[in-house]
Amino acid sequence: MTSKISCVKLIRENIRHRMWLAALCAVAFLLMMPVYSILYLNSMNGPGYEQDPDQLSFFLDYLPTLFNCSRLALFACTFAILVLLCALTGFWHIHSREKLDLYHALPVRRGRLYAASYLSGLTMLYVPYLICAALTAAVMAASGLVPMTGHAAVLCLRAVLGGIAAVFVLYNACIFATVLAGRTVTALLACLAVSVYPLIALYSIFMLQGDFFHSFYTTGQTLTERLALHLSPAGLFVYVLHESSTGTFFTLTAAAVVVGAVLMTASFLLYRIYPSEAAGSALAFPRSAPVLKVLIVIPCSIFSSMIIMDFMQVPNGIITILLSVLAAVLLCAVIEFLFHMDLRKLLRGWKSSLTAIAGVAAVLCVFQFDLTGYDTYLPDESELKTVSIYPDSFSYYFSYPGYDDRIKAETESYVPANQTDAAYTLAQSGIDNLENGITPDSVYESASNHTDSEYMTAVFHYKLNSGRTVSRQYAIRRDELKEAMTGFLADEEYRRRLFPVTQIDKSRTNDITVTDLYGTEELLELNPDQREALLNAYETDLMSADPDTLVNETEVAQLNIYLPDPEDLSTAETSDIRTSKASSSTTGYSGHLMGGLYIYPGFSNTLDLLGSYGYTPSEDIDPAGLISLRMTVFPDSVSGEAFEKIQAGLSRTASVESIEDYSGETISAEVTSEEDIALILDNISQKHFGMLDDHTTSGGYVDISYKNREFGYISLE
Amino acid sequence: MIELKNVDKTLGGIHAVDHVSGKIREGMVFGLIGSNGAGKSTLLRMISGVIRPDDGTILCDGAPVFENPEAKAQICFLPDTPYFFPNADIRQMRDYYAMIYPSFNRKQFDALAARFRLDPKRSIHAFSKGMKKQVSILLGLCAGTKYLLCDETFDGLDPVVRQAVKSLIAAEIIERDFTPVISSHNLRELEDICDSIGLLHEGRLLLTRDLDDAKNNICKLQCVIPDSRREQELISSLRILKMERTGSLLTLTVRGERTETLKKTQAQEPLFVEALPLTLEEIFISETEVAGYDIKDFLR
Incomplete structure (x- = not known):
């Protein structure tokens, strides 16, 4: 008698026994893909649609989402549920003694049984999915609305492949969880746990760092965040579906395939040694119960308590530890109940419960008391290659062409080699401040209360000899930072890295405007050569300016450049699915705005050229040119002499409002008469923000409405 | 096999x-x-x-x-x-x-x-x-x-x-x-x-x-032996799984071939002797009783 039973026959039988699920998958995919596409195309097929490039562009951008059910959250959820059902029903025979007595007594190796169940589930998912994707493509082509070019086809194919990868990772995660469990209920919970575990565990670390370490700072995604995203099956499922249809594809898809393959191998090996007697028990491998409990309780209790703390906006501290320990106790009890389904046995695994609770407390103590020395970390001078210092005020002061340019300026504006010692001393000063309780958070808090602070925050990016970059944020005394920055700016190379005007292609600008001290913006009617000449003149002035001017002086005006949108340019050149169109800024000028090219009084080349183009920066405001003026005075200035004088001199037409809040009385006065406007303008003192000012004021501000429909803004001292 | x-x-x-x-x-x-x-x-x-x-x-x-x-x-x-x-x-x-x-x-x-x-x-x-x-x-x-x-x-x-x-x-x-x-x-x-x-x-x-x-190797022996010394001799010579006495009638569940058991009993000059085969149920009860699975434990 031969024992070689064809795997194909086993798969066929397996599908036959789950025909209801195969039908459910087919119907669900049919509704979510071709049927939804027909309805969607129908709704887009209104009059004038084809002539509306905005709508067409929007539609084309999201076209691939129709091919992998990521168009609506409901579809993605349905997709995930189908995957879960296919995985669970393929292996739920291992949770029933009766079924196991049939299946495991068959003259078939377990590996073959696994393969049959595994492949039949995938077949039930992939076959209708691919058929429906092909039908969706047919619907698109038949509609005539979509230019089915090669590029469009590639994008849609990418979305379909993304769907396949997303299914692969979630399907394997669910099977892995099912094989770990002995009961279907436990398997369901295990599916959830396996799918989100890396996300919770790694995000807990990230949240703990952010909440407990005062000097924690990150630019972009940290390693923990990246790992959380790339290791979590649930996260991968969502992101691969989304990204494969709208953005990046390769890294996430590769991560999904790798994680899926690892889980598949693990579940295959576990299935081969699955103890049949475990059917009906909570776990297939009871000896793993204490380990699993500890592994689940520690991150989950910390994560849940951190979420609660964030939700309630309660500052972290000892209460976080108490809440986490409480959450750990509850979780231990829940897990023990799931293991035994008997309330009397909640304390049966007391040793592992105690270990888990102690683990939670230990982890939180490490963060609370900074036992790893995170906040006081300062690389050894011999390890340090260079350092980049980026005060918070730079974010207001500088404007870069794109996000990447900003990040590059922040992380790669290395201090000159001869100034490394000064930077090191500054960092040490920041650590000292931190130890004395002066943290970046306390600086932000005083800023939000409109209180002037002698400290400001700055991010230090230490580039080590090993190639690694370590970032820390400190509160630094403003005068110390100014002194150090004056030294750094003496270096031409440092200035080039920091100032955005040196980094742009000056021959490719759409428009240039000038904003005066009162916030009114004026377009310079210049041809491209004139614009380039102006920017070159500005760069010359900037590079030759005294560092002290850049740090301490007040500007007379600022230039704003409207650059061609890099995204539109690239896509216009490379893509035929989108319609290239210059974006419009809110000001009405075309292109991507890059402001913050401050003109100081000593910038003679720039000012002369502006003069030759017919522009002279205004030094004051003519009250006759204003419609209205609204002044808001913060509590610190309400009792000031200047404000009292204004208040006493305002006419009856002035509208004065008073608002009481936790910080005191804020007064807002709106005036329209020329006399009142003049009275206010004569008695206010404008606050200018330099390179190392954090753009907050304790005085107040004035909104100006000009008769030429322009608007202006002044900050008050 | x-x-x-x-x-x-x-x-x-x-x-x-x-x-x-x-x-x-x-x-x-x-x-x-x-x-x-x-x-x-x-x-x-x-x-x-x-x-x-x-x-x-x-x-x-x-x-x-x-x-x-x-x-x-x-x-x-x-x-x-x-x-x-x-x-x-x-x-x-x-x-x-x-x-x-x-x-x-x-x-x-x-x-x-x-x-x-x-x-x-x-x-x-x-x-x-x-x-x-x-x-x-x-x-x-x-x-x-x-x-x-x-x-x-x-x-x-x-x-x-x-x-x-x-x-x-x-x-x-x-x-x-x-x-x-x-x-x-x-x-x-x-x-x-x-x-x-x-x-x-x-x-x-x-x-x-x-x-x-199994049936041949275990039997139920009923006998009456007037001489108590001989009765003790018989008991010590047999592999007894269970022993009951009703008046002078001794009932023994004995392991061993039936003819051999009868021979040993006859040697003690009994007034009455009978060797009966056990049913499978009796064999089960006898064997498990020896292993400590006694019905009396359920009746206490």
Whole structure:
């Protein structure tokens, strides 16, 4: 008698026994893909649609989402549920003694049984999915609305492949969880746990760092965040579906395939040694119960308590530890109940419960008391290659062409080699401040209360000899930072890295405007050569300016450049699915705005050229040119002499409002008469923000409405 | 031949099968008897390759069973609660078994199903418990495997069907190389059909031998010996499993050949002596009583 039973026959039988699920998958995919596409195309097929490039562009951008059910959250959820059902029903025979007595007594190796169940589930998912994707493509082509070019086809194919990868990772995660469990209920919970575990565990670390370490700072995604995203099956499922249809594809898809393959191998090996007697028990491998409990309780209790703390906006501290320990106790009890389904046995695994609770407390103590020395970390001078210092005020002061340019300026504006010692001393000063309780958070808090602070925050990016970059944020005394920055700016190379005007292609600008001290913006009617000449003149002035001017002086005006949108340019050149169109800024000028090219009084080349183009920066405001003026005075200035004088001199037409809040009385006065406007303008003192000012004021501000429909803004001292 | 070598299994902290060794010879009906929780089902599940033993080996015709499709192809296991696919009728189950067991006899199955009046169009889940058992037995008999492991198979069958099944098993043994292993609490049924038995108690195999041998090797001796010294001599010369006295009548359950026991008794000049064969049930009670499983413990 031969024992070689064809795997194909086993798969066929397996599908036959789950025909209801195969039908459910087919119907669900049919509704979510071709049927939804027909309805969607129908709704887009209104009059004038084809002539509306905005709508067409929007539609084309999201076209691939129709091919992998990521168009609506409901579809993605349905997709995930189908995957879960296919995985669970393929292996739920291992949770029933009766079924196991049939299946495991068959003259078939377990590996073959696994393969049959595994492949039949995938077949039930992939076959209708691919058929429906092909039908969706047919619907698109038949509609005539979509230019089915090669590029469009590639994008849609990418979305379909993304769907396949997303299914692969979630399907394997669910099977892995099912094989770990002995009961279907436990398997369901295990599916959830396996799918989100890396996300919770790694995000807990990230949240703990952010909440407990005062000097924690990150630019972009940290390693923990990246790992959380790339290791979590649930996260991968969502992101691969989304990204494969709208953005990046390769890294996430590769991560999904790798994680899926690892889980598949693990579940295959576990299935081969699955103890049949475990059917009906909570776990297939009871000896793993204490380990699993500890592994689940520690991150989950910390994560849940951190979420609660964030939700309630309660500052972290000892209460976080108490809440986490409480959450750990509850979780231990829940897990023990799931293991035994008997309330009397909640304390049966007391040793592992105690270990888990102690683990939670230990982890939180490490963060609370900074036992790893995170906040006081300062690389050894011999390890340090260079350092980049980026005060918070730079974010207001500088404007870069794109996000990447900003990040590059922040992380790669290395201090000159001869100034490394000064930077090191500054960092040490920041650590000292931190130890004395002066943290970046306390600086932000005083800023939000409109209180002037002698400290400001700055991010230090230490580039080590090993190639690694370590970032820390400190509160630094403003005068110390100014002194150090004056030294750094003496270096031409440092200035080039920091100032955005040196980094742009000056021959490719759409428009240039000038904003005066009162916030009114004026377009310079210049041809491209004139614009380039102006920017070159500005760069010359900037590079030759005294560092002290850049740090301490007040500007007379600022230039704003409207650059061609890099995204539109690239896509216009490379893509035929989108319609290239210059974006419009809110000001009405075309292109991507890059402001913050401050003109100081000593910038003679720039000012002369502006003069030759017919522009002279205004030094004051003519009250006759204003419609209205609204002044808001913060509590610190309400009792000031200047404000009292204004208040006493305002006419009856002035509208004065008073608002009481936790910080005191804020007064807002709106005036329209020329006399009142003049009275206010004569008695206010404008606050200018330099390179190392954090753009907050304790005085107040004035909104100006000009008769030429322009608007202006002044900050008050 | 199925051979158990020092097979051991612990389930959930309970020593379900305790270093069991024994052989099940071909061509005979092997009855597996034992107290509740003795480990009969566990042993059958291990023999069929469902469960892996913690220790020891199980050989089927010289080949290990667990994860060995060639060896498992010789064995069909009928659990106490048979599983049928959702909404399956007997034809679908027949087809599945036919796919798994190439020697499955479809014609025989169809004929037997008709004889047992099992509606082929009706879902098996609509069948009664006894009918489901019948389907399970028919599938097992027609699978064409050399060994058929039946766990509590006769439970839930009516007397007529029980007799019919016994006849079918007997016919199969005559017709082909067939060795059924039947576990049951219904010792009366087993006594009719079994050629040899294995007695399990608390995971240990108390005895395994041919039923006739077992019956011949144990007997109930009733005698009256007036001389108490001679009576003591007799008692010390016999391997007594159980002893009861009613007046001067001494009733002994004795291990050993019946003729030998009678000879030893006659030598003590009894007023009355009679050696009776034990039923399988009496053998079970006697053997398990020796192992500490005494009915008196339940009656206290």
